[in-house]
Amino acid sequence: MSVKIAIVNSSSFGRNFPEHLEKLKSFGEVDRFHFPYNMRGKELARELMGYSIIIASVKPYYDKEFFQYKDKTLLITRHGIGYDNIDIKSAQEKGTYVTKVDGYVEREAVAESAVTLLFDVIRKVRAASLKVKEGKWSERASFMGCEIRDKVVGIIGIGNIGSRVCEILKYGFNAKVIAYDPYLAPGLIRERGAEPVKTLEELLKTADMISLNASLNAGNYHMLSTKEFSIMKKGVYIVDTARGELIDQDALMKALDDGIVAGVGMDVVENEPIDENHPLLAYENVIITPHISAYTRECLKGMGDKVVSDVEKVLNGEVPDGVIK
Numbered sequence: 001m002s003v004k005i006a007i008v009n010s011s012s013f014g015r016n017f018p019e020h021l022e023k024l025k026s027f028g029e030v031d032r033f034h035f036p037y038n039m040r041g042k043e044l045a046r047e048l049m050g051y052s053i054i055i056a057s058v059k060p061y062y063d064k065e066f067f068q069y070k071d072k073t074l075l076i077t078r079h080g081i082g083y084d085n086i087d088i089k090s091a092q093e094k095g096t097y098v099t100k101v102d103g104y105v106e107r108e109a110v111a112e113s114a115v116t117l118l119f120d121v122i123r124k125v126r127a128a129s130l131k132v133k134e135g136k137w138s139e140r141a142s143f144m145g146c147e148i149r150d151k152v153v154g155i156i157g158i159g160n161i162g163s164r165v166c167e168i169l170k171y172g173f174n175a176k177v178i179a180y181d182p183y184l185a186p187g188l189i190r191e192r193g194a195e196p197v198k199t200l201e202e203l204l205k206t207a208d209m210i211s212l213n214a215s216l217n218a219g220n221y222h223m224l225s226t227k228e229f230s231i232m233k234k235g236v237y238i239v240d241t242a243r244g245e246l247i248d249q250d251a252l253m254k255a256l257d258d259g260i261v262a263g264v265g266m267d268v269v270e271n272e273p274i275d276e277n278h279p280l281l282a283y284e285n286v287i288i289t290p291h292i293s294a295y296t297r298e299c300l301k302g303m304g305d306k307v308v309s310d311v312e313k314v315l316n317g318e319v320p321d322g323v324i325k
Helices: 018-025 041-047 064-069 090-095 103-122 125-133 136-143 158-171 186-191 200-207 226-230 249-257 299-313
Strands: 003-008 030-033 052-054 075-078 097-099 152-156 176-178 209-212 236-240 261-266 286-288
Touching: 018 299, 030 041, 030 125, 041 226, 052 299, 064 090, 064 097, 090 097, 097 299, 103 158, 103 226, 103 236, 103 261, 103 286, 125 136, 136 152, 152 158, 152 200, 158 176, 158 249, 176 200, 226 249, 261 299
Parallel strands: 003 030, 003 052, 052 075, 075 097, 152 176, 152 209, 209 236, 236 261, 261 286
Antiparallel strands: none
């Protein structure tokens, strides 16, 4: 069965592991597309007309209008674990399977990235290294950091990745970990190594360091905004490897200006990708990486394996693993 397969906005699929791309080519025609990140609806449907398999990245948006105008689509498989850019209900109504990479595939890579960003901001690694390159070794006394041991680390969303962040910081560095997750029972949060808090406010008032690991949904857009920053401990450090839309950037910059937030490490930014003129880049205590938390050889191999498996199963008339419902 020959099909048309579209790889949309993925900068990594098939690049480091060409065998994934070759396998897809054995099924039919494979084309790569790079669309504007805010594309959606009828326009996106028109561009992808005739493609019955779509390998999707974090953007653009496969919304209700997209499915209204798109011809038969057998499968949209996310080359990743987040699927907030896909209207699942509309996909189901159109008879389209939507799948994603199994959470465990990205667990280690993203959790390690969160810890790496945290270390960078609390120890000022990047800034200190740049001073050495500038021949300013003598300024080393200005790079005073802090330790993780005995600090209260608040994890927002202690699911697949957040639970691993908890393990690393608690058992590796003796942090005191608390967690807020409205979708998990307190007993399960304790089983994952953290002390549960009842409200987000309690976490924000208590934590010395905060790791955002929540999935994005309609209820938590800008979950950290002016009110939330106002109740945080002064000098808090924040890491976000989940979604940039969880943080109100204007409120964050005000908190940085006021000294409430001592440093931020972000692998995700609202309205990404950003350019060199983004206002957050003007802050020396803000580190932003270009959504690379899953970019390890082990993780990308597992992600590609899952995508290829989903495509192969659908073309064989089977239901792929982990269909999102």
